[in-house]
Structures are given as structure tokens and as C-alpha cells.
Amino acid sequence: MFAADRLKVKPSALTLEQIDAGLVSAFLEHLEDERKNAAVTRNVRLPAIKSFFRFLEYRQPAALEQIRCVLAIPFKKTDTRLVPYLLREELQAVLDAPDPATRDGIRDRAMLHVAVCAGLRVSELTGLKVDDIDLPSMSIRVLGKGRRERTLPLWKPAAAALRAWLAIRGQVATPEVFVNARGEPLSRWGFAYLLRQHAATVARKQPGLARKRVSPHVLRHYLPRPTMSGSFSFAHNSKGLCDNM
Template identity: 45%
Template structure:
């Protein structure tokens, strides 16, 4: 029996494992594709071979480790990105292992490479004046300015993920009022309709005729009518944040990214009195499992000092022993999670539940 080549293993991984068996989302397939492309190019340069001629032995744990160092030192990727790349490589080797039993040791060594632990920084958000300055930055006398203003306003109001923003098509947007909304399919294939305010609906109603031919054209296209890339949107947000800092200097101290706008939307909703569970599930598409690993249940009244972490909707989470994250108990704080969060922010000791 002929031993599978790296090329045949990759083809099976993408066409059988990801697409047919796991029915992975296009975003997952794209991320895994980019990882394997980077790995093959790195290994090809290291071995002076064409990517199509690489063997599993040349993609061993030492090569994978060197690739991860390359991501750190030359591409300057964050730890989160490094771990995401490693997860894609692990997934490929878990698929390949039963197909290459004579290379089981090589595959096992790669699978033993651990994820790197890292601190999770609190994501900043924009205040009202900062948001106004950012939205005023694009020059709406130009086509690009009108597109950028519509994109920034939609992001700040809806809290859509970057992938959801660039994936929006004209048919996904309902601009008639009442009932104006954007329809998206987020993580876990969760479909949701995010309501639009009158201001956002009016801006999109004026913008969509300029965006391109309906119904499948992107809502925020390039000048050629194609979808914007994630990098292009990130540069767009950074450019307008730098311009907004001239009139609102407080923005200069913040690293403003598309995710910052997502967090800004969640904080605005919470400050308006919207329940955090509604924000998580109906607006920003975060599904939280109260009994998932990492959430403490039945701690029998253990008291101690805690570290704080802010969730995607601005809710306070508790961190103990530097690892596990727990939700605050509402017991003894007026029966509400927000009351518990207020007590924690004042340095009050909290009892885990």
C-alpha cells in the first residue's frame, strides 16, 4: 500500500474531515487553510523543496516548533494567533495519525506540543464622545468616506464580529422600519437578527444604492465591488481612530480595533439597562454555558481575594488562582449580578457559588 503524501493528506483533511464530516464553517476552513499555507511555505524554504514534495518526516515536531518561533519572532503574531495556528496543525495531525501508522511517533510528538498560556487583557471600549469623534472622521463627501462611515456606525451599533461585517450582503440587511435589522450567521452557525436604530437604518438606506448590485453584493465593498479583507477593515478603523484623536485626544491612549467597536456596542447596551444575557445571545452572539468547564458551581462558601475580568458584554467575571474564571454570586448583593459586580469593583470580598 502506497504511503499517503502530505498533499493527499491535506486534500483529505480539507475535503473529507473539515467539509464533509465536521461541516466546518467557511471561516474555520479559511483559517485552517491559511495556517497550512504558512506552514508549507516555511517548511519549503527551510528544506529547499517545493511544497508538493514535502514529507511528513519534514513536518516533525522540531519543524513545527521552529514554525511557531517564526510566528513569534518574524511575523510578530500574538499568543492567541499562535495558539490558533497550533490548534489547526493539531487538528490536521489528529486526522493524519490513523492514516500514517508508521509515522505515529512523529505525529504524537507534534500533538504533544502544548498551547501557550497567556494573560487575557481587558478589551477597551469607546466612550460616547470618543464614538462620536470616530464616526465624524470619514469625509462623507467621498464614496470611501460614506462607506467607512456606514461601516463604523453599523459596527458600533450592532457589535458584529469582523468576519460578520465583511461577510454581510445586501440581502442580509432589512432597512424598512419598523423591523430594520441585519441578519447574520455567527460562530456555531448561530443565526440572529440584530435590530438597527433609526439612525443606522437611515445611513444604510442611503448607502446601499452605492454599494453595488443586490442581492448578493457585499454591503461594504472595495471600489472594484469585491469584499473587503479583514486587514483592510483593521487599517480603516486604525486610520479613522488616529484622525479622531485630533479632536478627541483620549482615543490616542486606546488601541482601537474592530473588536473594540464590538465591545463598545455591548457596553452601550449594558449602560442602557439591557440584560447581559440578552446582549450575549441576541446582539453579540456569545453563547455561555453556566455549567461549562471553568465555571464554578457549588463552591461551599470559599472566601478569598479575586482578580477581575470583564466579559464581552462588560459583565464582571472572577478569576481565582490565576486560571479559572467564575461568575460572581448574586447572593448577598441585592439578588442581581450587577449589584455583585458593583461590590467587587469596590474591593469587597466575594463568596463563590
């Protein structure tokens, strides 16, 4: 749409020769200046364009110089932001927020405990299946990025919360562990929404939470250590994996 508007031609009339480095650079500037996209978003768009031109370089030898110029367009430098973090009291409050007297509360408590203990990505959590749980040893099998499989142990609080949910989950058609009221798999957006709701609930008691964005990504950057009382103590872990029991 940008190229068609800038060159005053229909999209179907665009030719490869017209999509040169100057046009691509103008599009990237348009993203920042007109659409108010951040530099990070600009840098996400550029690899897609470069990928297309790498595809072309084996099929359009006559355009190699044009392709070379597009591939030479640099990425824009951006600031690296630290992952937000929660204090021990704040994270413990979020884990305790779901009501254990309700079905949804039992499910949410199990999800939060498993997410934090195992350092799961939200897709790994929502994709966890009943067959991935080893009840005798209370460990879970996770299929992560690149279809890499790993087995993770659960500590007592997480294991207890998961057992409580499995006891009332009932027989549903879907194999995923965590389901909604209709028996359908809970989506990643559904989990993020529930997490925000619980964080907002406890923000009244933990004022610091009101100034923080509590997301699934924040949860997986903690290494929980169970205490004798069954509560958690936490230390920051860049990998988010539990490897101590």
C-alpha cells in the same frame, strides 16, 4: 524548510521517522528565538502540526509512539490580554468623523453605526447583502460563524445612516451593501483602513485615541444605547450584541 536545514537533507528526502517530538520542539523554539515570534504565534503553529499527526495515527500504526510524543507537546502559557476599549466620547467622535456631505462619508458613517449597533464581526459587516436588510422594520439578517443566522434590529441613528447610504448607493452588480468607488465589495482590510483613518482624524480632538489601537474588534465589544437626542451612550458588552431597543 526548518527540518531540511537542520537535518541537512532535501525536503523531498525527509521521512516521517525524522519528524519526531524533538524536531517539532526545536522548531517551536526556533520560532521564538530566531524568528522572534510571540508565544501566541508558537501556539498557533503547534495545533496545525498536531492535526497532521492525528491524521497520521490512523494511517501509520508503526509510528504510534512517535505520534503520541508529538501530541504530548504542551502549549506555552500566555497572558490573556483585555480587549482595548474606547470612552463614550471617543467612540461617539469616531461615529461622527465621516463627512455626511460626501458619498464616501455617508457610506462610512452607515458602516460604523451598523458595526457598533449590531456588534458585527468585520466579515459579517462586509458580507452584509442588500437582501439581508428589512427596510420596513429596519432590521438585518446576519450569517455568522458556523453559518448561524440571526436577525438584529437597528436603532434610529443606525437605521437613518443606513437609509442615507442605500439612497445613494445606486445600482451595482454586487449584492453586498457596502461597496467601494468601483462598485466592488469593500474588503475587511478596506474597512479596517477606513476605521483607522477616521480614528486618526478625530485623535486631534480626542487625544486619548492617539494612544489606542482602534480596530473592528474593539467596536463590536460595546453595547450602544440611544439617547433622546439621537446620539449614543455606551456600555461594555463582552458579546457585542444589541438586545435592547
